[in-house]
Amino acid sequence: MGKNIVYLPAFFKNGKIIPCGSPSLLEQNGSVRKLDRSNNTQTVFLWRKYSYSIYLAEWASYMIGAKFQGANNSGLSGSKTFYTINALPYGMQEIPVHDNKKYRYLIYRFDGMKMTFPAEIEFYGIVNGKETKLSGCKIGNKGRYGFTSSALWDGNRGTYYYNDDTQPQSFVGLDLGKGKECALTRIRFCPRSDTNDILPGEYYELFYWNGKWVSLGKQEGIDMKPLVFKKVPKHALLWLHAGSGNEERICTYENGKQIWW
Secondary structure: OOOOEEEOOEEEEOOEEEEOOOOEEEOOOOOEEEOOOOOOEEEEEEOEOOOOOHHHHHHHHOOOOOEEEEEOOOOOOOOEEEEEOOOOOOOOEEEEOOOOOOEOEEEEEOOOOOOOOEEEEEEEEEEOOEEEEOOOEEEEOOEEOOEEHHHHHOOOOOOOOOOOOOOOOOEEEEEOOOOOOEOEEEEEEEEOOOOOEOOOOOEEEEEEEOOOEEEEEEEEOOOOOOEEEEEEEOOOOEEEEEOOOOOOOOEEEEOOEEEEO
């Protein structure tokens, strides 16, 4: 039997699987740990409904070194750098901008990077006294294989941009237009994603195993925040179910972390 795997003993009768015991984890050392719920409870903080894979980290790593900049001439000379990505990004990130100068061209620059996979980029500024997500004409490297710059502005984290390193431009961005220059308030960006993190507007339901799946309630996802469920039985096997998407995986919650099985 495979180790580091959770097993559920069951009968197969009349074409149905009938559970007949507690789920058990076969540890790497060969010992067996039953995942029986405890009468003691805990508060859990859930960031995902499926494990974070190495390929997600690789995709995100291709944004390290990229810069967000503003400029006021089409040649982008004298560009002002608002932020440089120096660490592995996870999910949607938000960067405040403290610069009162107005800019016409807003760009994501990736000099010297053979590939980069951002899923979403959002620039925000004050328009008519109100903070607004800015829009304009797409400029720069158009992308390749159908993964064009349109994916950066479509509001869908399931699509992404793939730069074309055969093109001369090492940037992609927006031209706000003459007379529409704007001072930025913040920048939001997200690396290429499997959309298994907590998404805004999505509804999630948490279950624990007690002879069957028992619901602990539903919550709506909030951007850049975990789901918080209180009074969750300790030592229980958990399952976070979303209204959309196919990838979901059982887990336990140990020492403040989701452990995937």
